[in-house]
Amino acid sequence: MNPNDQRRLLSDVDDFCQEIREHEELCYVEHRFNHHLIPLAQKFNILGMLVPAEYGGRGADVVTYARALARIGREGTGVRTFFSGHSSIGQYPILTWGNEEQKRRYLPPSCKGDKVLAFGLTEPEAGSNPLEMQMTYERQGDRFILNGVKYLISNAGIANTIVTFAYPVEGPRLISAFIIDTDGAGFSCEDLVAKMGMPTANTGMFELSNYVAPAANLLGEEGQGFRIAMGTLVSGRLSVAAGCLGVIEDCLCEAVTYAKERQQHGKAIAKHQLVQEHIAAIEMHRLSSEALVSKAAEAKETSAQNPGDGVLASRAELLCAQAKLFTSQAAWDAADRAVQVFGGRGWSTLYRPGRHLQDVRVCRIYEGTDEILKLKIAAAVLGGKEFVAFK
Ligand SMILES: Cc1cc2nc3c(=O)[nH]c(=O)nc-3n(C[C@H](O)[C@H](O)[C@H](O)COP(=O)(O)OP(=O)(O)OC[C@H]3O[C@@H](n4cnc5c(N)ncnc54)[C@H](O)[C@@H]3O)c2cc1C
Structure with a gap:
């Protein structure tokens, strides 16, 4: 560009x-x-x-x-x-x-x-391990019949098209990816509203019941679905990491402004050293997150420019996982500290820190939980297949 x-x-x-x-x-x-x-x-x-x-x-x-x-x-x-x-x-x-x-x-x-658009991989019984998914497809001439449920899908209730994944009813047990149009017969969706945060965003679950997808809607080769899902998650993790950096930046901005304005004990709370400790911690989160997001994005760009280079792809995958793990924890801590700087007002969702705190928590869960990413990072550092915690 x-x-x-x-x-x-x-x-x-x-x-x-x-x-x-x-x-x-x-x-x-x-x-x-x-x-x-x-x-x-x-x-x-x-x-x-x-x-x-x-x-x-x-x-x-x-x-x-x-x-x-x-x-x-x-x-x-x-x-x-x-x-x-x-x-x-x-x-x-x-x-x-x-x-x-x-x-x-x-x-x-x-x-x-x-x-x-949306991306539907997770199911009620298959989250951290998508290989445990139960959605199926069956080939009938020039079409596929899909059945199953996908759960906790961002944008599901507002999407016109969803990339989704299923096992074949017969043949080798390999996942395939499909492009699903939500106006097709057999598609139904329900919004999930009992959420801790992100009330302004759509999260839904959808069911495919004898849903007919034309053969032209198979994404990639048959059996390539797991690779497509895992490759897409690298892009998703980078987006979460970048978003968390933004949350930290906003928390810093809010905490600094408020701490300079709010007076207690005869002076701005920004002059109290324990409040400064929060400011310093958020700033360190911002700086470290910015560096990690840049590094991961550069690695992903280099990999995109060299398709087929497995070493560059693995490097990008690891850096995106590292950036996502670090920034989502840092953003959670930054929002918590910003809430603390705001005191009682911080606990209200009328103010930005409280809203960030509620919303950003999910970043430690979706696109790979903290635990799954730690296992991935440790396996990469240890090297060798014997250190891979799960298949
Ligand atoms: C708001 C929101 C939006 C989402 N959007 C999407 C979306 O757009 N598309 C999509 O496909 N999915 C989406 N998800 C689903 C999300 O990716 C999953 O919730 C996540 O992968 C975790 O799966 P799970 O909820 O089934 O938890 P589980 O896999 O049941 O995990 C529960 C706990 O067990 C731990 N655990 C599991 N396996 C291991 C292991 N081997 N070792 C150590 N610990 C382990 C986990 O880390 C976690 O702490 C979304 C989720 C939320 C909350």
Whole structure:
């Protein structure tokens, strides 16, 4: 991406963020989905940031895209999660493994916002281990019949198209990936509302009941689904890490401003040393997270430019896992400290730190839990297949 296009994209993202803020705050307090998000994202043309111009997108490189997601992350994990679901794990697998016809059919409308995308891997009985999934498909002539349930899926209730995964009823037990249109017969979806945070974002579960997908909607080769899912999660993890960096930046900004304004014991609380300890800790989280996100994004970009290079792909995968593990824990701690600086007001969701604290917790769960990422990192450091904790 040339520097002018890069500047323009980041400026559009910033304008979007400034306009979304008041709507997000109101919707949050009223605990309802933010219906302004997609129209505003359309207005600033930021629904296809990582999609090349030939398919209707902005053609951002990975580093620029990560910076955009960090900016969006400041507006809340719910807002950023929409973009992760739609782009990082929705458009990304179609862009990476889709054939030309699939790219032409799905990417341009998704960049315009005419189609919202989602990624459905998790099931009620298969989370950390997707190999335990129960969704099935059966080939019948030139179509596939799918049956099963996917659970905890970002954007599921607002999506027009979902990339999903299933085992064959017969034959080798290898997962395949499919592109599902949600207006097809046999698709039903339910919003999940009993959530700890992200009330303005959509999270749903969907069922496919004798759902018919044309053979043309098989994504990649039959049996390639697990690889597609794992490859997509690398992109997803980077998006979570970038979003968490944004959360930390916003917590720092809020804590600094409030600490300078709030007076107790005859002076600004920013002059009390124990409050300064919180500021210093959040700043260290910000700095370390920024470095890790940059490093991971650069590695992912290098890998994208050298397809087929397994060493570069493994390096990017590890760095994205490391960035996601670190930044999601750092963002949780930063939000907790910002809440503490705000005192009683911090505990209210009328203020930004309290909302960040509620929302960012999920970042230590989705796209690979803390535990799964630690096992992955340890296995990579130890080296050798005998140290892989699980298959
Ligand atoms: C708001 C939200 C949005 C989401 N969006 C999506 C989405 O868009 N698409 C999608 O496919 N999924 C999505 N998910 C699902 C998410 O990825 C899963 O919740 C996550 O992978 C964990 O799976 P699980 O909930 O089944 O927990 P489990 O796998 O049951 O894990 C429970 C606990 O056991 C631990 N554990 C499991 N196995 C091991 C092990 N081998 N060693 C050590 N500890 C272990 C876990 O770390 C965790 O602490 C979303 C989840 C949430 C909450």
